[in-house]
Amino acid sequence: MRFSVLIPARLASSRLPNKPLADIGGRPMIVRVARQAALSQATQVVVAADDAAIVQACEAHGVQAVLTRSDHATGSDRLAEACELLGLDGDDLVVNVQGDEPLIDPVLIDECAAMLAHHQDCVMSTAAHSIESPDDLANPNVVKVVLDARQRAMYFSRAPIPWWRDAPQRGALHPDASPLRHIGLYGYRASFLRAFPSLAASPLEAIESLEQLRVLWHGHRIAVHISPEAPGVGVDTPEDLARVRALFGA
Template sequence: AVERYGHQAVMTRGDHATGTDRIAEVVERLGLAADSLVVNVQGDEPMIEPGLIRAVATLLADTPEAAMATACHSIRDLGELFNPNVVKVVLDHAGLARYFSRAPVPWARDAFEASARDLPEGLPCYRHIGIYAYRADFLRTYPRLERSPLEEFEALEQLRALWHGYAIAVAVRQDASLLGVDTPEDLERVRALFDRVGHKR
């Protein structure tokens, strides 16, 4: 399908632990320059728009201290925050990721201990969107980094970068219209949306 649209496809080995390890193989095989930017749009995010892809790539280009960039949007309901299939990201004041987790973070101690039914007003909680931009030289380094316990327990590959001190810049998207596919129910929702708008599946 990729080649039918005039692009190059690369088949990688089947033994990679993560998608980032897989992309590192592609960078080596294509011989990309160290300062090249590589964007990974994951297959479980079929609703990602071209504008978001550009925004993440531009953010990385404009943030020289970051090895990677990604995106997130605000979480607006309690169910989403407590869903382990929804990856959350905690940001610092500069928009860099401090942690990614399947757990409900940040934890609003007083509100949640009182059995809150709604998100506390002003709680800065964000859902990670499955898109990454990388610097090619970082991708050559990534497979040689030791996997961290956090990466293995959370099953989140970006935690390897944070564990080893690499910065990840995060673009905050204001709307929450993206539908990720993490469960069979998510897949049915996306299929129904495609049917409504006349998209081929």
């Protein structure tokens, strides 16, 4: 199995300015993410940047990067351009690792790629893990996913799904069917990724603010790997950055 890891990186961030270049133990965060991804079985790891400063920081640390347009609306749009620049197309497999995940598990990256390779009827793959807390089930910032019998996504939602109608107390977790929390890691067939920006946005995508619903709305399928563990800490805020820096002894 051959696959590429692409990491979208955007310099602007409302909650954490210049986030890709934030120092973590003497290296920019985007470099930490790329080096962690390089521990997977990927044949190449490439940062898709929107600013020359990110490209320069990557090249200074031996990380491959390509400069993409700065006006892309989403990370998927940026990766679609990166596929063109790198000549990726057809059934080439691409795993999208977020640029703020310096603790991403390389094994999870491999599993996401393998899930797509093994599901020829799917254009995408992603990951999920069991929800153990009723608070997480009720939290709209925790995205949930429900699967069919072949581990393909039926729906993603910020609402608590599946809802246990006969629960002894409101919001209780069913003992035989734990809800699943979606992990924001995606595998793509390169041809689909390149075509994705041309797909019309779906009403469901707008309501839930979940881009992956566009894929399901257009009748495509997404395979889902169930991880036994929750992913590492991502970096969205200064507080997140401080926690990750502490883990690196910075």
